[in-house]
Amino acid sequence: MRNHTADLPIIATDAAAQGRGRLRSGRPPRPGSWSELFSPGHLPAALVLAGGVALYATNVYVTAALLPSAVDEFGGAQYFAWAATAFLTASVISSMLVTRAVARSGAARAYVGAFAVFALGTLINMLAPSMELLLVGRTVQGLGGGLLAGLGYAVIRTALPERLWTRAAGLVSAMWGVGNLLGPALGGFFAQIGLWRGAFATMALLALVLAWVSRNAVPGGAEQTGEVPSVPVLSLALLASTAAAFSVASVLPRGASTVACLAAAVLLLFAFVLRERFGATTVLPKLTYRRGNALKWVYLALGLLSAGAMTEAFIPLFGQELAGLPPLLAGFLGASLSVGWTAAQLCSVNIESQRGRNAVMLLGPAILAAGLFGYAALVTPQAGAWLVLAWAAVLFAAGSGIGMAFPHLSVAAMRSTDDPVEGGKAAAGVSTTQLIANAVSSSVVGSLVVAGGPTAAGSAQTMAVGIGIVAVLGAACALQAIRGRATR
Numbered sequence: 001m002r003n004h005t006a007d008l009p010i011i012a013t014d015a016a017a018q019g020r021g022r023l024r025s026g027r028p029p030r031p032g033s034w035s036e037l038f039s040p041g042h043l044p045a046a047l048v049l050a051g052g053v054a055l056y057a058t059n060v061y062v063t064a065a066l067l068p069s070a071v072d073e074f075g076g077a078q079y080f081a082w083a084a085t086a087f088l089t090a091s092v093i094s095s096m097l098v099t100r101a102v103a104r105s106g107a108a109r110a111y112v113g114a115f116a117v118f119a120l121g122t123l124i125n126m127l128a129p130s131m132e133l134l135l136v137g138r139t140v141q142g143l144g145g146g147l148l149a150g151l152g153y154a155v156i157r158t159a160l161p162e163r164l165w166t167r168a169a170g171l172v173s174a175m176w177g178v179g180n181l182l183g184p185a186l187g188g189f190f191a192q193i194g195l196w197r198g199a200f201a202t203m204a205l206l207a208l209v210l211a212w213v214s215r216n217a218v219p220g221g222a223e224q225t226g227e228v229p230s231v232p233v234l235s236l237a238l239l240a241s242t243a244a245a246f247s248v249a250s251v252l253p254r255g256a257s258t259v260a261c262l263a264a265a266v267l268l269l270f271a272f273v274l275r276e277r278f279g280a281t282t283v284l285p286k287l288t289y290r291r292g293n294a295l296k297w298v299y300l301a302l303g304l305l306s307a308g309a310m311t312e313a314f315i316p317l318f319g320q321e322l323a324g325l326p327p328l329l330a331g332f333l334g335a336s337l338s339v340g341w342t343a344a345q346l347c348s349v350n351i352e353s354q355r356g357r358n359a360v361m362l363l364g365p366a367i368l369a370a371g372l373f374g375y376a377a378l379v380t381p382q383a384g385a386w387l388v389l390a391w392a393a394v395l396f397a398a399g400s401g402i403g404m405a406f407p408h409l410s411v412a413a414m415r416s417t418d419d420p421v422e423g424g425k426a427a428a429g430v431s432t433t434q435l436i437a438n439a440v441s442s443s444v445v446g447s448l449v450v451a452g453g454p455t456a457a458g459s460a461q462t463m464a465v466g467i468g469i470v471a472v473l474g475a476a477c478a479l480q481a482i483r484g485r486a487t488r
Helices: 013-020 043-076 079-093 098-104 107-127 131-156 162-190 195-217 233-251 256-278 296-311 315-323 327-334 336-348 355-378 385-414 420-451 456-483
Strands: none
Touching: 043 079, 043 107, 043 131, 043 162, 043 195, 079 098, 079 131, 079 233, 079 420, 098 131, 098 420, 107 131, 107 195, 131 162, 131 420, 162 195, 162 336, 162 385, 233 256, 233 420, 256 420, 296 336, 296 355, 296 385, 296 420, 296 456, 315 327, 315 385, 315 456, 327 336, 327 385, 336 385, 336 456, 355 385, 355 456, 385 420, 385 456, 420 456
């Protein structure tokens, strides 16, 4: 099968050869297994890769659960929404510096630094006497968290043999769903017992433990891993401004100001793409913008797929308003999508045939769309228990669509080039794409919810149909990636 994304040049199958950027010819590597990934030789690396992303994802939901308690203690309700905006914008900026950090310091030192920065921001949050200082902590957390999210994908190439890439990518990506389950539980527990600062202390301790483990768990701890690319300052500024504009649009009162902010964000995104296409130094690999190359379609499919997860923010609210669910059960309903994501992902990575991989990359966005359309069709006021169970089922199916496709699309990006520097950019670009997609789609989801008002049923249906259409576009992009119009 020629010209398929995952059939692009195969990178060296042992970690040492990958680190030197040597190409190994011959057949694709033999399939790996979960037992090999969790064997003593690879378990520390898997723990660090997955732990960094889990820490990032859990922190998002922990903070959301703790902020009401913090506001009750020292006020600052007017800054409530900015806590998420500060964190997300900072994480987008730092995620774009992952390949530079690895090239300059090595993966191990980059990880130690990222965990340390994240722990510092978390400790600032723990000790904050005001909302203003808590926002400072959230910004510092975001800088460390963006590095952790990017390193989780970028370091797979050099920390593990290629036969384990798909399983490792699945494990790392599953941590986003795990974070959605652990975060509210951890934050809710500490908020319930009146010790909201204890949740931040726990997160800081976990970060420091993982920093210690990462010293020897991943390669490149004491020497340069390659040439240090120059920093594309203008691209970084444009993309950070884009993320900030979309994030601000999601917290502004709906109206002309929201439209203006969204328009500015779109223009900034267009300017970023132009700069990347013609600039000497870029955030994403140069081949992303090459005519006929499949990598752009892989990134677009990943971004559009990620948009589906942003519906989780409103599902619990609709569960309470449409079915009268208590907050705990509404939270479990919202987690249905994450459970489906995680379960499908851990199963999908066992697919070894190229035909099977192509199938799930295409079916994933289609199943996400079908699940969201199904939810829209089932939404009705005063829903009973059986209808709520049907909601949970279709949301589980929607999440499984994300999970089955995400690891294979991620590995397709990793395999897009045999150049070690560009390959590192391609792998780190998975996280950057996901974070930007989260910023964009969270604003889009919020706008759809408002547009569907004033009833909760109308808001839920408009949101689900709108993001379902986005998922259909994701399927179209996945098809383009599978066709593999890459320049050889």
